[in-house]
Amino acid sequence: MAKAAEGFKTRLEPHDEFPHDPGDAKNYNESMYFNVFDPVKKTGGWFRIGNRPNENYAETSVCLYLPDGRVAFMFGRPAIEHNREMNAGGLKVEVLEPFKRLRVSYSGKALVLERPHEMADPKKAYRDNPSVPCTVDLDYEGVSPMYGGETVKADGGPIEIDPEKSFAKAHYEQHCAARGVITVGDERFEISGFGLRDKSWGPRHWQAIEWYRWCPMNFGRDFGMMLSVIGDGKGGAREGGMVFRDGVYDLIKQCRIESDWDEHGYQTALRAKVTTEAGHAYEVTGKVLSLIPLRNRRTTPDGRELQTRITEGMTEYRCGDLVGYGLSEYLDQIVDGVPNGKAAGF
Template sequence: MARLPEGLSLRLAPEDEYPHSPEAAGTYNESMYFNLFDPEQQVGGWFRIGNRPNEGYAEISVCLYLPGGPVAFTFGRPKISGNSAMDAGGLKVEVVEPFRHLKLGYRGKLLLLSNPFEMADPRAAFAANPQLDSEIQIDFEGISPMWGGETVKADGSPLDLDPEKSFARAHYEQHVAGRGQIRVGDFAFQIAGFGLRDKSWGPRTWQSIPWYRWCPMNFGRDFAMMISIVGRPDGAARMGGMVLKDGRYDEIVEAAIDSDWDDHGYQTALRAEVKTESGADYRVEGRILSLIPLRNRRTGPDGVERLTRITEGMTEYRCDGLVGYGLSEYLDQIEDGRPMGPDFRPPA
């Protein structure tokens, strides 16, 4: 991770793979996220479960990019009591061995979208498309060191956070390999490939960040990358991420992303340039193969409703003559109908 200010340190322990005791903030969130892309079949997906025990529900999302462009998707807010497990709404994560082996399973309905853009209006999308019985079982293997953790004070005590301005108290990521089985209705297939997982906990308000660009990608077991550019309220941006090469992480210290857009204002391609702590330079080109637009709405303490848009694109990446796969996740607060990200160029 980037160098921390004096008096702060980063803490991460195997027990952090398991649920923590929730703090008092009403917006406390503890979430686990996984993505996986099969380079041979050019299919993939991502999965998230986020417990909000103080609000009495979990956030779950399951998204599969199927052959030919359809997307199978669901989200929900199943009720939970407490924060004892990552298990809600048919989605379950089991820690077999911290930092090395985790299992993910889902059993329930998935909405089959031949046109994923319909999810811009979730109510209409769910009314117009079939929901199919589905089952997913995937084993994830850590293939990299851990990246991240919880920033704490010198004495080990937690930082003081404003819940309305916080996205996470702690966050870590790891590149992974995965293998398993997927069934959507009568369509079943094996999946094997590479991806990235993360975990975070602490107060989370989706509207606390003006915009971000998050691009995790894998070119194989020994070369992978995650590029992160996060907008700040003062107009600046925080650049970060890492490059996995030969089993080690090289910190990204500079990053820039330029994007192309379609008539809906969704990303269709990107070009990224990064520089690492070791002085290495990388140029990455991305082409979005399939994309689903999602949203989050929240009424703030001032009574004003705010809209957050998150576009999730399965992306083919090229770097140093290699071809890989991953995600381009673009989060933007929407103001006057326009995404806030500075690289957004509205259609001509």
């Protein structure tokens, strides 16, 4: 479990696996996310459903990294009328046993991109690439403890937050194993691999965070990491995450990430140095195998156009003699055409 600041505590209960009361905040978001990567077939993907019940729609995403470098992708904003389930636009999450067993399924269409970078211009990408039937049927098994939860006051009372400046009021993560089948058009892929899932709830604007680097990875069933570096809005960064080893989470005290970039400002490789609260040190390198750039745009009440870019890279990681797979997710606000985290040296 992640540590809370002095005077606060972190709370997580089995019922948190299910939808919460959204309250009155217009931008309330309840999000569940899963990824999985098969280390033998070098195939994987991630899936997200984010209910925005007070705005009467959900955000749904399916992203599949195919062995030859193609990416199959879906994004939608299907209408919803409540926050009683995570089930919209053909994407569904079922909690079979809280913190232990969940199921992710999808039935719909996916855009198949031979050149995933084309998603930088979504209209052109959808015009120039085929959409095909796609299904996902994956069973997830939690292999680690839970990390995170809802930060509350020491007496259990809620913390007041400003909805306009919030990314989430509660968040937790867990390393997993997953197996099942995905289909893309006439192609069928049996998946057996490892990944990470997370859940968050509370008011959210994607522009509430200046930038972050989020790198979940697995080196097998009993060893994984999540590296997190988040811009603090003052030119620096907050470093954190955890290492999963020997059945427990060892929280990260220091995490330094250096990245290599291509001509578009997309990450191509990274090097990380990690020290944990238990005194362990790790060096990790990552090579991006396939990357798709995504974006979120919002106009503020005063008319300012805000643009967030999120680059999602399937990444091969190395730690010592071990080879693993996972994601490198880089979020940046784009200011004058430049990703602000890269401009700040991160």
